[in-house]
Amino acid sequence: MNRSAVPPPVTAVMDVASAWLPERMSEVERRLAEIATAHGPELGVEAAATLDAGGKRMRPLLVLICAGDRSEERAIRAAVATELIHMATLVHDDVLDGAPVRRGRPTVVARAGRERAVGVGDLLLSRAFAELAASGDEAEVRELSSAAVALARGELAQRHDACDTSISEERYLHRCSLKTARLFESACRVGRLSAGGPGAEELAGFGREIGLAFQLLDDVLDITGPPERTGKARGTDLKDGTVTLPLILALRKDPSLAEVSLAALDAAEAERACDRIAATGVLDEVRERARGGIESAKRRLEGEHFSDAERSLLALIADGMVERYS
């Protein structure tokens, strides 16, 4: 991970847990880099670029924090596998969306074509299970294979719902739970399981809630931009036909938005649609819900299974979600 690209909450977490966390995260990075170069020239360039693009590494960070400062090899493997599953999804999502740019860089599909992108995603996903299987972390395989199933279902559900402005809030939330919240949930649960500690279910609930908040805030960002911060054009989801909570809520306040034909938007029209959604005032409502989710997530850690140090690390991560997006 390019340290200069690390977002503030991650830096804060690293500082608070400087005695053990940075070293383990570096080991996770080292292994991800090794995997990127271990499969010959066919995978090399694209996978290296994918892994190197970095991103926030929120999921492996959650695995390691939930595993705690006495965790060992199993936690590191679970962290690597979790990030590999996430990356596989990103690479394949970009194929689905035909996305030209992610995190401000060209996507694998844009650089190397659809064929390679499908193969690279398959390889990363398979490698995740190979990583866990290497020394038989059975509970982790169970947890992360279910999460990978949920991710694929979430993506299929999103495609299924494309351009359908009549979908309900519940349906949207169900999709978010499959597509995003579930891997956060699993990251927390496998972290704790890998260390054999109690409190795995509380942590899973924590992960689920911050994951959902993460998605809500991400959907707000698609409307507000700015592109130089999000690394993609405003209204990218809308142009893809993805109906998100801001649009669902805005439609209630401004029913004429239903006349916007999502599938046919050009860049300028997508920006205008974003402005109209923002004008209804729903973005604050969505942000408020996300904040409520973050607070609820933190309350799950009040029990006896957690030390003050753990609570404060996890609160930093949770609060960081909102900070990054406010």
Next chain:
Amino acid sequence: MNRSAVPPPVTAVMDVASAWLPERMSEVERRLAEIATAHGPELGVEAAATLDAGGKRMRPLLVLICAGDRSEERAIRAAVATELIHMATLVHDDVLDGAPVRRGRPTVVARAGRERAVGVGDLLLSRAFAELAASGDEAEVRELSSAAVALARGELAQRHDACDTSISEERYLHRCSLKTARLFESACRVGRLSAGGPGAEELAGFGREIGLAFQLLDDVLDITGPPERTGKARGTDLKDGTVTLPLILALRKDPSLAEVSLAALDAAEAERACDRIAATGVLDEVRERARGGIESAKRRLEGEHFSDAERSLLALIADGMVERYS
């Protein structure tokens, strides 16, 4: 599996092992059908069609035969997972190739678009590991995740080599071993492992050799057709830019074939290229090699770990490969 579509060697195997094998294969089919319908309407239609299209079910059959007549639940799960991995690969390969037809039916990508096909493949692959993880078959997860990595590498290698008529025979064989032979090898190995029996390595070698023979014969079929038997047009691989052994060997006998521009072939030109390859006489050479591989595979089973009944079942499968393609 639609019994009328079952190829003769499978029927013969089922008859010889009628006391135990058909019942177990039916259970595998039942579970595959259940998985196809267990993921909501998003997956339903395409996955059901994919699973239903049937195919030869060679891999789960090998798992069950190698597990033997006293095998139980673990073998059935391994058989299901192996077929799911194979199907995930088929669905994704068709995205890569933009293939309109497989086994004489429209592909998922042709029916439902690239987006759904990527998602369906991801779901089937993830579900394979979820299936194994459900009750902690650690050795099976290890084996099949490595096989899935090999499959993805094989597909990437094939893309990497596309249209390159200078690739060596060794490179071609390496690709076949990743793309095809490895999953046959793993099917045999996990079958035996799931039953805790000795002889897993001999069976793995058997699987590897018949898998390679299978691929060689498949590559011959791409040249010879006929389409009504293969379910796809002659020269489909050539049009995709896939340089196979028949072409590699033919280039030595007729160097002017190097002038054929694979990437730009239309259907009629692809057929003419097939005729030119066949005219060099190399197809018999490739068939002969495949037959040699089948014989060598069978010799691996001469040791003490195998009963006569097992040997004859596996020989039926092995010989069936050649019969189907001769």
